[in-house]
Amino acid sequence: MRPFTVHTGLVAPLDLANVDTDMIIPKQFLKSIKRTGFGKNLFDELRYEDEGQPDQDCSTRPLKKDFVLNQARYQGASVLIARKNFGCGSSREHAPWALDDYGFRVVIAPSFADIFFNNCFKNGLLPIVLTEAQVEQVFTESESTEGYALSINLADQKVTTPSGDEFSFDVDAFRKHCLLHGLDDIGLTLQHADAIRTYEDARKQKAPWLFADKK
Amino acid sequence: MSAKTLYDKLWDDHLVQERDDGSALIYIDLQLLHEVTSPQAFEGLRIAGRKPWRISANLATPDHNVPTTNTERQSGIEGISDPVSKIQVVTLDDNCDEFGITEFKMQDIRQGIVHVVGPEQGATLPGTTVVCGDSHTSTHGAFGALAHGIGTSEVEHVMATQCLVQKKSKNMLVRVDGKLSPWVSAKDVVLAIIGEIGTAGGTGYAIEFGGEAIQSLSMEGRMTVCNMAIEAGARVGLIGVDQTTIDYVKGRPYSPKGEQWDQAVAAWQELHSDAEAHFDNVVVLNAADIKPQVTWGTSPEMVIAIDQPIPRPQDQADAGAQESYARAWKYMGLEGKTTLADITLDRVFIGSCTNSRIEDLRIAAEVVKGRKVASTLKEAIVVPGSGLVKAQAEKEGLDKIFTEAGLEWREPGCSMCLAMNADKLGNGEHCASTSNRNFEGRQGFGGRTHLVSPAMAAAAAVAGHFVDVNELVKH
Incomplete structure (x- = not known):
């Protein structure tokens, strides 16, 4: 996994609450058996006038001009800011894959849905919870100031605005450690293979019916 | 010993290791697989040269992409007119064959929606942990099982390690008191609950559903309620085990038989929240107030x-x-x-x-x-x-x-x-x-x-x- 340490990037304000993962990446694109290539279909229905299809050339599709990612000033954005309950709905990891593939490294919102939040960390994407007031401030400032960028320091757990305001944020120690060092979760868990085997042996004694072959 | 919620009991029972930061390794008894969220996980295993930790803990079936018209289905895989859908279904077949995982393929009478198939086969059992790369895995909580949806990276993680890194959720009880009116069903109950607490109302919680109206539901109804726990923001929905649960599970292909059945039923009797258990949040609805x-x-x-x-x-x-x-x-x-x-x-x-x-x-x-x-x-x-x-x-x-x-x-x-x-x-x-x-x-x-x-x-x-x-x- 790509490590995340510090990042400074242009902010794209997506002024919507309850952004669901169907919105982030509609179902027709989930038919891919790869992890990459979802960026051009990120927010497909919000972004394009027509109905998108997998494997389509998106460069000639009609754009919804008002949509934030279609505005010239937000091209190259790598920090997405949105309203509460971001990432609700389906567990599809294609949602963080699409955000990552588009070029986002950080998503900031006042709250996230659990599964989406968790999926981000598996993909080097940092979801940050700030307070409603802080999010409001970033919305206001990013909309009024062209080229508005935030700096994010994961080790210090701080978001810094262009004017020098600092917002601290929470992150689980283990997730932080994995993200900072780009560690592979599976490898880390397998370091505890003995503990898993010990548990499994005891479980087999207690509930042997769970260990029968499935035919 | 302090009183525990059903969620506490299931959590404690599957705890392999706790970490200092509050995260834990949780053992997974069953993983259900379907064609949409598994291909990248199998690919990950192949790239890393890893094998599934325990084959018998997995069960697969294609469901999202399969055509439902009789004419398309009669021709089998070749009948899937959308080539991209076809690739996904074929990929699941190939992956399950390669790794030796039991799959109910498209033409198998046991094929269906994973969350219907698991319980129907008796693969979903009380007291187990169930995961699937699908948010509606909360369905299986109707059996007093700890079940939740996971992303594809976690699908791969569970296949490779039989464990999931988890942080414990808080406990919420949603109690529906009294009797439901005629033609008011489990679906109306859960929609009314979501209307009450909102789509983020259960975020960070495992929701246990209880009360007379819930207890009076059939297993099908209970699955409907737990299924939509995720629509209230909760990854986990739960209902305690009672005779209705046990009667449903009995005699299914993968449910325990003979002496093991008696042993299992004895263990399952504990799968309810203790009377004095503490919930971080309690919401009460009156069944009589719920209309379609x-x-x-x-x-x-x-x-x-x-x-x-x-x-x-x-x-x-x-x-x-x-x-x-x-x-x-x-x-x-x-x-x-x-x-x-x-x-x-x-x-x-x-x-x-x-x-x-x-x-x-x-x-x-x-x-x-x-x-x-x-x-x-x-x-x-x-x-x-x-x-x-x-x-x-x-x-x-x-x-x-x-x-x-x-x-x-x-x-x-x-x-x-x-x-x-x-x-x-x-x-x-x-x-x-x-x-x-x-x-x-x-x-x-x-x-x-x-x-x-x-x-x-x-x-x-x-x-x-x-x-x-x-x-x-x-x-």
């Missing part, structure tokens, strides 16, 4: 009882709600409409992991029996949750009742719930749907979804618009 529910907007929390007026944006208290209501009104084309009956329906969908089990089909059939689908509808389809549900329904003659009334009787799969196969809504079309999400575009580009119970969907099919099923059956 219909969603009017683009989030499951935008739900009202059939006799209520559609809430208007300008009547909302805060600016955020006004804005989201206005957006939903525009998307749903509600301008000039005041009640649910004013909405002309184009399609009706009875199916999905929420409502495609035998009981759901029996209720829908009872409503449409001897009646005809409104001529204004473009399509009304019934999609059973599995090949076995389909066979049972046909044995009971339900298929005939549906087709005589003018509904189409289809082959099992996820179908129009998320429209990854050919079953979808056209732009601007309104659908009465027994599925679980009414998000923008969920059932097709520009499609307008209204979530309802099977009885209400059946009544809507007959009337061509929403109507209280109690009124319809009177005539």
Whole structure:
């Protein structure tokens, strides 16, 4: 996994609450058996006038001009800011894959849905919870100031605005450690293979019916 | 020993290792796999040269992409007209064959929606941990199992290690006291709960559902309730084990037999919250207050009882709600409409992991029996949750009742719930749907979804618009 340490990037304000993962990446694109290539279909229905299809050339599709990612000033954005309950709905990891593939490294919102939040960390994407007031401030400032960028320091757990305001944020120690060092979760868990085997042996004694072959 | 909730007991029982930061390694008893969220996980295993930790802990079936028309299904994999869908189904077959994982392939009578198949086979058992790369895995919590949806990286992690890195959730109890009114079902109960607590109301919690109205539900009904826990923001929905649970599990292909059965039943008796257990949040609803529910907007929390007026944006208290209501009104084309009956329906969908089990089909059939689908509808389809549900329904003659009334009787799969196969809504079309999400575009580009119970969907099919099923059956 790509490590995340510090990042400074242009902010794209997506002024919507309850952004669901169907919105982030509609179902027709989930038919891919790869992890990459979802960026051009990120927010497909919000972004394009027509109905998108997998494997389509998106460069000639009609754009919804008002949509934030279609505005010239937000091209190259790598920090997405949105309203509460971001990432609700389906567990599809294609949602963080699409955000990552588009070029986002950080998503900031006042709250996230659990599964989406968790999926981000598996993909080097940092979801940050700030307070409603802080999010409001970033919305206001990013909309009024062209080229508005935030700096994010994961080790210090701080978001810094262009004017020098600092917002601290929470992150689980283990997730932080994995993200900072780009560690592979599976490898880390397998370091505890003995503990898993010990548990499994005891479980087999207690509930042997769970260990029968499935035919 | 201090009193524990059911969630606490299941958590403690599966704890392999706790870490200092509060995260833990949790052992997973069963992983269900389907074609959409597994290919990248299998690929990950191959790239790293890893093998599944325990083959027998996995069970697979294709569901999201499979066609549901009889003609397409008869030709097997070759009959899948969408080449991209076909690749995904073939990839699941290839991966399961390569890794030796049991799969109910598309033409197997046991194939169906993973969340219907697991319980039906007795693979989902009380006291187990169940995961699947699908958020509606919360369904299995109806069995007193700790079940939740995971992302593809975690699918790979569970295959490789039989464990999941988890942080414990908080405990919430949603209690529904009293008795449900006639024709008010599990779906109405869970929609009313979501209307009450909102789509983020359960975020960070495991929700246990309890109270007389929940206890009186069949296993099918309980699965419907737990299925939509995720729509209230909770990854986990739970219901304690009782005789209803045990009776359902008994005699299923993968459920324990003989002496092991007795041993299992004895262990399962503990699977309920202790009387003194502490919940971080308790919500109480009165069953008698719950009427048939219909969603009017683009989030499951935008739900009202059939006799209520559609809430208007300008009547909302805060600016955020006004804005989201206005957006939903525009998307749903509600301008000039005041009640649910004013909405002309184009399609009706009875199916999905929420409502495609035998009981759901029996209720829908009872409503449409001897009646005809409104001529204004473009399509009304019934999609059973599995090949076995389909066979049972046909044995009971339900298929005939549906087709005589003018509904189409289809082959099992996820179908129009998320429209990854050919079953979808056209732009601007309104659908009465027994599925679980009414998000923008969920059932097709520009499609307008209204979530309802099977009885209400059946009544809507007959009337061509929403109507209280109690009124319809009177005539």
